[in-house]
Amino acid sequence: MHGNVIGEGAILCAYTTITSNAKIGKYFHANIYSYVAHDCVIGDFVTFAPDVHCNGGVMVEDYAYIGTGAILKQGTREKPIVIGRGAVVGMGAVVTKSVAPFTTVIGNPAAPLRK
């Protein structure tokens, strides 16, 4: 699609979509049915499980893992949603705010997993 830049080693499984103006780093893995919408910036070694909905203007930093069926709210230029380096978004989470690096979030709205 229009204006995307996708780094080496990307694995885009069946029924995945990258819409437009996305910048994706090295070794991205998008599992089945996931999408990356317009103006997203995805780092290196990022993994999307199946059916991840990454809405427009979201930044996902290096080594982040997004679980099955998670939905990431769209960001704006003034206030991007940032999934921090090495963060984990649990399956089914609805992420409405940025996630700090190396933090696991779950639920709707997503909040840190505390054990």
Ligand SMILES: CC(C)(COP(=O)(O)OP(=O)(O)OC[C@H]1O[C@@H](n2cnc3c(N)ncnc32)[C@H](O)[C@@H]1OP(=O)(O)O)[C@@H](O)C(=O)NCCC(=O)NCCS
């Ligand atoms: C979030 C996640 C990383 C946590 O894993 P974990 O650290 O092993 O956590 P646990 O399984 O010990 O669960 C801890 C608690 O959180 C709950 N929990 C775990 N994942 C959850 C989720 N996604 N949503 C809501 N609650 C969740 C558990 O029920 C448990 O609750 P309890 O303490 O009341 O019993 C993991 O559950 C997850 O969602 N992984 C993504 C899986 C996936 O998408 N796989 C795709 C394969 S292709």
